[in-house]
Amino acid sequence: MTVTQRLDDTTTRKRKPLLAGNGFGSNILALALVTLAVFALLALTRQNFATWQNLNSILFGVSIDFLAIVGFTYVMVMREIDLSVGSVFAFTGTLTGALLVGGWGFWPAAGVALLAAAAIGFVNGFLVVRFNINSLMLTIGSMLLVRGLANVLANDLGGQTYPRAFRSLARTNLFDIRITIVVMVLLVLLAWGFQRRSALYRKMCFIGENVKSATVHGIQVGTIKILAFVASAVTAGIAGIFTASRITHADVRMGLGLEFVMVTAAIIGGASLYGGRGDLRGSALGLMLLALVLNGMIMYDIEPVFQQFVIGALLIATVAFDTVLNRRSQ
Amino acid sequence: MSSIRKTPFLRSARLEQETLTFTVVILLALVLAVISPAFLDPNNLASLQTAVAPNLIVALGMMTLFMIGRFDLSVGAVMGISGIASAMALDAGMPVPVAFAAGIMTGAAIGAFNGLLVAYLGINHLIVTLGVLYMTRGVIEVVMSGQQLGGFTSFPEGFSMLGQWGFGGLSGIFLFSLILCIGFECYMRLTLPGRKLLFLGGNPAAAEAMGIARQRTEFWCFVLSGGLAALAGVLITARIGMANRYMGDGLEMQIFIACLIGGGSIAGGKGSYVGALAGVLFVTLLTNAFNLLLVPSEWQAVVIGAVLVLVLVADGIMVLRKRGRPWRNIFGLWPSRMAT
16 A cells, blocks of 8 residues: 555656756757747847847858767767867868869868768777767867867868869758758658667666766677767768868868757757767757857857857756756766 | 786876876977077077976966866966066065965955855856956956056066076976976875875765765865966966066966876876876977977967867776777777667
8 A cells, every 4th residue: 555655655756847957058949949938939039149140140050060969969869978079070071172173073182081071980989989078078189189280280271262063062952952951851760760760779778877887788889889970970061061162262260169069959959968868859949049149149249259168157057957857867 | 816916007107198108208308409509509408497387386286176086277368467466566566475475365366266166156167257257357457558568577586586586407496396296296196185185076066975075175276276276377477577468378278288288187087296297398399399390389289179189089988998998899880889
């Protein structure tokens, strides 16, 4: 009698409230509502905001960043982090551009650049898995290293514009919509299926929750982690190629600070520094929310130099929420 | 009886890695002296002293955090903003001591903010200090947006003297930082609170069970780190007579690497202030070598990143060895057969 009562008690206490899920924004609906609210606020108060051109450019920017966050989110699911994405992003884009300026064809150039990105990802993953290094620290090292290489390339190019064919790549349209936006929608749908159906995703969550237990149960932790790091670098590289094509010339500031935007977006979207969860749909919404906030700041004539401050503050605030919520759920 | 060997001094004093780093530093200096005639030039030696001094002061704070298993990536930005704060106070016509205090207080306040979030809210220290780095850089940009690129330049005589005094041909702030380093080393080795720092980093749970106030210690270590970074910022502002927005940019990584090379470990429980000195000397000599040999600055970032990765790998291997993994298990071909 008393035992069943106690059991009942715990089950009722464990039932989640509607808008506060397992993690910060793990409830997609709530996040979507917040994003919509920000959107509505901006659309109602600012005339320039709800124009077709502005919305299209926001969505275009988000869709390119989204390509880079795909692998990043799944690295975070496994309680690792890859801070080198911003540098790999810049390196791959600049390398593709440099090879094209050097007279290569597009596909060989992009292929070589993506292979280089994959190699960087593999080295990151391998070192983390084999020597048990904290991935936060290691990827800061590779971030500096790869950023240096990207700057070497960019300085060699000296602000030269890329060939015309490459510049028009990012402006390719499919059904009258930018191709990256189409890809983003497709990937979100795919990720939905992946996260609901795939055993691999469950394994990744398991690794994030408890590495030792996952190893004991025969999950190939090392292989999956290395694959995730490679995926993170390659997706960042693809996004980098599109961005290089979009900004049309070599730029040392390309992708600077991108990794922190991504950590913030992924955590807003339901991932956690403590591993075990992460949702690509949420990450996409998180990126969208950040883009709306930054765009809104421009709309309200807030100094652009203040953006850095806001990104830093948002980063701390989301991680603080993440930490506090995790502590409560434990 | 004869099988019991006496522990060597370097091991018992935990100075093995520090000695190694010092040896490398001396070798590096010898190589530089041979291949570059400009290295022993009095001007270069003077500029080396001024480069080492602020780095060492910042590294003392960072090393304290390393000992308890934390670190602070906001130091570079804190250095910049505290220099600007004291310059602005001077610009507003305040006396030198007030301006000096204003700079230090700014840094200590940022350190306290870090400490509050990390120690009492338990948020990941890397994320907090990175976020604070971004926020502080943003504030610097906002504050300096009305200024020219050069920033504040004209300071009263008394303030400049803070950074430009010398003694026996050595730069004053260099001597000051050395004395500070020795003071910290004595504190760490000879006093109970100093030993507690290492204990706390080595085994936080045991230290807490023994009654060491973990949260309070962490908080004050962050305040110390912020305060020391601010001190370095104010001194270097006084030394070069200029406060601009680029001061301390990217410094955090150099200091971080210096502490790792000098015997610290991100896992905590290791490290000494003498080691911080050795690490800072190494990093400064490396930068100096790049400048003397006219290596472009992009390659400097590549080398610093590579050194950081190498040091982390070496640190990781040492940690695995300490857990009793045999060599062939660390470098073996098949990771799936490794015992965890």
